[in-house]
Amino acid sequence: xxxxxxxxxxxxxxxxxAGVFMAPTIIxxxxxxxxxxxxxxxxxxxxxxxxxxxxxxxxxxxxxxVLADPVFRRALANTFWFxxxxxxxxxxxxxxxxxxxxxxxxxxxxxxxxxxxPWVAPVSLATITWLWTFDSIFSPIDWVLxxxxxxxxxxxxxxxxxxxxxxxxxxxxxxxxxxxxxIVMAGLTAIPNEINDxxxxxxxxxxxxxxxxxxxxxxxxxxxxVLFGVIxxxxxxxxxxxxxxxxxxxxxxxxxxxxxxxxxxxxxxxxGAAVALFLFPVLVGITAVVLRLARRREVL
Amino acid sequence: xxxxxxxxxxxxxxxRSRRRxxxxxxxxxxxxxxxAFLAVFPFSWALISMFKRxxxxxxxxxxxxxxxxxxxxDHVRLLFLETNYLTFVRNSIVVGxxxxxxxxxxxxxxxxxxxxxxxxxxxxMGIAIFLVYLVPPTLLFIPMTRVINYLGLQESxxxxxxxxxxxxxxxxxxLLMGYFKGIPMDLEEQAMVDGYSRxxxxxxxxxxxxxxxxxxxxxFAFTLSAHEFIxxxxxxxxSAVKTIATGVPTELVRGDVFFWQSLQxxxxxxxxxxxxxxxxxxxxxxxxxTMGAVKG
Amino acid sequence: xxxxxxxxxxxxxxxxxxxxxxxxxxxxxxxxxxLGPSGCGKTTLLRMIAxxxxxxxxxxxxxxxxxxxxxxxxRGAAMVFQSYALYPHMTVANNIAxxxxxxxxxPSERLEKVKWAAGLFGIEHxxxxxxxxxxxxxxxxxxxxxxxxxxxxxxxxxxPLSNLDAKLRxxxxxxxxxxxxxxxxxTIYVTHDQVEAMGMGDRIAVMDHGKVRQLGTPEEVYHHxxxxxxxxxxxSPPMNLLEDEDFTFGFRPEHFLPEGVAPDENNRIPFTxxxxxxxxxxxxxxxxxxxxxxxxxxxxxxxxxxxxLPVTANRDHEFSVAQDQMRYFDRDxxxxxxxxPLRT
Numbered sequence: 001x002x003x004x005x006x007x008x009x010x011x012x013x014x015x016x017x018a019g020v021f022m023a024p025t026i027i028x029x030x031x032x033x034x035x036x037x038x039x040x041x042x043x044x045x046x047x048x049x050x051x052x053x054x055x056x057x058x059x060x061x062x063x064x065x066v067l068a069d070p071v072f073r074r075a076l077a078n079t080f081w082f083x084x085x086x087x088x089x090x091x092x093x094x095x096x097x098x099x100x101x102x103x104x105x106x107x108x109x110x111x112x113x114x115x116x117x118p119w120v121a122p123v124s125l126a127t128i129t130w131l132w133t134f135d136s137i138f139s140p141i142d143w144v145l146x147x148x149x150x151x152x153x154x155x156x157x158x159x160x161x162x163x164x165x166x167x168x169x170x171x172x173x174x175x176x177x178x179x180x181x182x183i184v185m186a187g188l189t190a191i192p193n194e195i196n197d198x199x200x201x202x203x204x205x206x207x208x209x210x211x212x213x214x215x216x217x218x219x220x221x222x223x224x225x226v227l228f229g230v231i232x233x234x235x236x237x238x239x240x241x242x243x244x245x246x247x248x249x250x251x252x253x254x255x256x257x258x259x260x261x262x263x264x265x266x267x268x269x270x271x272g273a274a275v276a277l278f279l280f281p282v283l284v285g286i287t288a289v290v291l292r293l294a295r296r297r298e299v300l
Numbered sequence: 301x302x303x304x305x306x307x308x309x310x311x312x313x314x315x316r317s318r319r320r321x322x323x324x325x326x327x328x329x330x331x332x333x334x335x336a337f338l339a340v341f342p343f344s345w346a347l348i349s350m351f352k353r354x355x356x357x358x359x360x361x362x363x364x365x366x367x368x369x370x371x372x373x374d375h376v377r378l379l380f381l382e383t384n385y386l387t388f389v390r391n392s393i394v395v396g397x398x399x400x401x402x403x404x405x406x407x408x409x410x411x412x413x414x415x416x417x418x419x420x421x422x423x424x425m426g427i428a429i430f431l432v433y434l435v436p437p438t439l440l441f442i443p444m445t446r447v448i449n450y451l452g453l454q455e456s457x458x459x460x461x462x463x464x465x466x467x468x469x470x471x472x473x474x475l476l477m478g479y480f481k482g483i484p485m486d487l488e489e490q491a492m493v494d495g496y497s498r499x500x501x502x503x504x505x506x507x508x509x510x511x512x513x514x515x516x517x518x519x520f521a522f523t524l525s526a527h528e529f530i531x532x533x534x535x536x537x538x539s540a541v542k543t544i545a546t547g548v549p550t551e552l553v554r555g556d557v558f559f560w561q562s563l564q565x566x567x568x569x570x571x572x573x574x575x576x577x578x579x580x581x582x583x584x585x586x587x588x589x590t591m592g593a594v595k596g
Numbered sequence: 597x598x599x600x601x602x603x604x605x606x607x608x609x610x611x612x613x614x615x616x617x618x619x620x621x622x623x624x625x626x627x628x629x630x631l632g633p634s635g636c637g638k639t640t641l642l643r644m645i646a647x648x649x650x651x652x653x654x655x656x657x658x659x660x661x662x663x664x665x666x667x668x669x670x671r672g673a674a675m676v677f678q679s680y681a682l683y684p685h686m687t688v689a690n691n692i693a694x695x696x697x698x699x700x701x702x703p704s705e706r707l708e709k710v711k712w713a714a715g716l717f718g719i720e721h722x723x724x725x726x727x728x729x730x731x732x733x734x735x736x737x738x739x740x741x742x743x744x745x746x747x748x749x750x751x752x753x754x755x756p757l758s759n760l761d762a763k764l765r766x767x768x769x770x771x772x773x774x775x776x777x778x779x780x781x782x783t784i785y786v787t788h789d790q791v792e793a794m795g796m797g798d799r800i801a802v803m804d805h806g807k808v809r810q811l812g813t814p815e816e817v818y819h820h821x822x823x824x825x826x827x828x829x830x831x832s833p834p835m836n837l838l839e840d841e842d843f844t845f846g847f848r849p850e851h852f853l854p855e856g857v858a859p860d861e862n863n864r865i866p867f868t869x870x871x872x873x874x875x876x877x878x879x880x881x882x883x884x885x886x887x888x889x890x891x892x893x894x895x896x897x898x899x900x901x902x903x904x905l906p907v908t909a910n911r912d913h914e915f916s917v918a919q920d921q922m923r924y925f926d927r928d929x930x931x932x933x934x935x936x937p938l939r940t
Binding site: 012014015017018020021022024025026028029032033035036037039040043093096097100103105107108109111112113114115116117118120121122123124125126127128129130131132133137138140143174177178182185186189206231234235236237238241242255256259260263264269272273276277279280283284287 | 331332336338340342343349358360363364365406410413414434435437438440442443445446462466473492497498499529530545546548549566570572582585586
Binding site: 012 | 667
């Protein structure tokens with residue numbers, strides 16, 4: 001029979017303290033994340049709008065309406081592809097950046113400051129700078145390309161569907177790479193120095209070291225970085241909203257922006273909720289895949 | 301192959317390795333400059349154009365990276381005097397500080413419980429808290445808007461202060477967990493043997509030692525609040541309660557006319573201080589992450 | 597000074613049984629050592645006495661009062677950890693004053709007591725320094741001063757000397773012993789070092805796998821071990837143990853003497869000792885080899901430097917052990933049994 005801490009000494013009882021310490025957070029999250037989540041599911045099964053706010057159960061009608069919409073299907077595909085393609089680039093850039101930033105060189109502090117800017121600036125604001133960079137008339141990129149003679153007329157980065165998608169991906173990669181680099185940097189510093197020393201003594205050059213030692217050891221950390229990047233890309237709404245508003249003609253629409261346009265601007269709350277709900281399986285799916293890939297390459 | 305010091309061409313090997321080493325250094329600088337340029341070029345352009353005259357900016361042939369005409373402060377003046385920019389900044393700061401406080405109040409105990417107290421459901425609880433990030437604001441914003449309306453908090457900063465901690469608490473708890481794990485159990489136990497209750501031991505010995513972690517959380521939570529877009533956009537439509545994240549993109553556009561120079565000024569004036577702050581605390585963030593990882 | 601007692605104490609961590617039914621009662625003012633290899637449960641036992649762990653079964657009594665369920669601060673015991681656990685963000689003076697603050701001692705009285713405790717260990721000059729500025733030996737003394745400043749009734753130490761340099765250790769041991777004798781406080785001391793245990797303990801509790809194998813004075817556990825574990829754990833080099841037909845017998849290396857050195861008595865048991873290697877260590881010689889009839893078991897003999905008899909390697913020698921220095925143990929349990937005639 002386990003002896004128990006006497007009641008008089010409640011402030012010592014680990015079980016009591018654990019409860020008191022965690023209860024506020026658990027209650028808060030249940031109330032402000034769990035409850036709205038359930039509510040979103042409920043809305044998706046009604047035809048609730050801002051005009052008629054009563055919850056009338058309509059079965060799968062709302063879902064059917066949403067799925068029948070070609071814009072929705074486009075948004076679903078875009079959400080997935082934007083996430084995958086962006087994060088592929090992010091991983092490569094971030095690993096390179098992290099390797100660079102763990103070395104010592106003059107002006108490192110300043111270089112680090114510059115590299116952090118894209119991540120640290122509020123997303124919507126950073127995207128505004130890109131709005132001009134991709135402007136149809138005054139884009140500085142076009143200016144440089146024209147000066148160099150590669151093009152004679154502007155590219156319309158945000159006006160042509162393919163280019164618009166590339167532009168959105170560029171901005172996402174640009175803003176997420178610094179965060180991923182920081183995460184990978186943390187992983188690099190966790191690699192014991194002895195391993196690097198052993199590699200040097202064993203005679204391996206920098207490229208071999210990168211591919212056969214560093215990257216396998218970093219695999220779990222890279223997985224974390226990818227996870228963060230994927231969550232950030234999929235759950236982001238501001239880049240597309242500010243840059244293209246989903247255009248031209250819905251070619252860059254993603255689930256989050258489409259849910260906003262349908263639900264808040266259009267007033268069809270049920271449909272908006274249904275669209276947004278699809279974010280959940282996409283997130284869970286990609287998370288599961290990344291975690292499984294990471295576990296297979298488990299090294300340390 | 302015989303070891304290098306036994307070979308006749310030892311001198312040549314030495315020069316070759318020195319040259320390779322120097323090339324390596326040059327390579328590092330080149331890569332650094334390349335990445336830095338990629339990262340900063342939209343901002344560098346923004347920094348220049350905030351001082352550009354419209355007669356200079358709106359000419360297709362003009363070099364966008366240079367001030368072809370003398371600089372002007374007109375647009376910056378416009379930003380501060382004729383728009384609600386300062387209101388947006390003030391709102392973001394107020395919300396940031398309040399959210400940070402709430403975050404610390406919730407995340408500190410949670411992180412301690414997860415790091416220290418041996419609970420059977422502790423590990424699962426910890427993971428569950430991060431599952432929150434699989435249910436992002438872009439999923440919840442529609443029902444959340446209704447909840448806010450029901451509570452009567454719409455069109456006020458309180459709506460944001462209430463809801464933002466759902467975003468900041470999980471990651472802050474994770475960061476702090478790393479710091480708590482970095483403090484040896486011995487210190488707490490010694491304090492308990494020396495005469496304090498567990499609570500007393502925590503407040504007198506553990507908390508003072510995780511001050512770096514607390515600072516990291518402050519910077520992090522503040523930044524996350526400044527970034528948040530969709531809740532701010534959905535809850536607060538009136539200009540007086542917008543934050544910089546929503547105010548700048550929506551209000552500095554009159555009709556179809558973008559006040560570009562003022563817009564860029566608005567962005568630069570926020571981005572640079574935040575980046576300076578982050579850069580200063582970067583090492584601390586990294587040690588927080590690694591401590592959590594190394595100690596499991 | 598209080599008596600420390602545990603009755604039927606048992607501690608389980610999920611599946612692992614760390615302490616498996618321990619009964620110990622200390623004397624007042626005694627220096628009691630808990631000795632054993634890592635994982636034997638000695639630290640867990642100490643932590644239960646301190647109140648940092650609650651037992652799964654059994655009772656803990658301090659000064660004949662049951663203290664089960666009371667948190668550490670209510671037990672009046674002081675503890676020094678292996679790492680010394682000095683509070684890094686406080687000065688030495690504040691470290692030492694910490695327990696007094698917890699007791700809400702008046703500031704003026706606090707100051708006096710801090711000075712007194714610092715004086716006990718000769719660290720008055722360190723009062724304004726921070727722990728990171730101190731050497732290992734200084735840190736240890738601060739930890740001791742902090743433990744004793746409130747004049748506790750029980751003193752618990754968890755391997756406090758293992759973080760010190762070997763050279764410092766002997767001096768620190770001496771200081772600690774002298775100090776304990778002067779103050780006369782009941783002390784429970786955990787260590788894995790049998791030399792420390794023998795040198796310091798009034799009594800030693802030899803532990804293995806959560807059980808106390810033997811509780812006795814150093815003389816008792818060394819010369820009259822209760823089982824093969826105790827026999828092998830104490831003594832360096834350890835006791836030689838050999839298998840006979842249905843029992844085990846043993847003798848200590850220092851009792852294994854060659855012909856010509858051994859006293860001329862007729863109750864000595866002879867052995868033919870093939871010496872394969874000799875280690876000359878200055879103060880003694882270790883002879884490694886095996887005995888005829890037990891070729892698979894390594895046997896060690898220890899000759900002090902005072903014995904100058906030359907011994908050559910790679911040949912047989914005639915050695916013997918006195919009958920009353922031979923020990924006999926049961927084959928299965930390893931428990932000590934009365935003398936048996938040797939068959940081999």
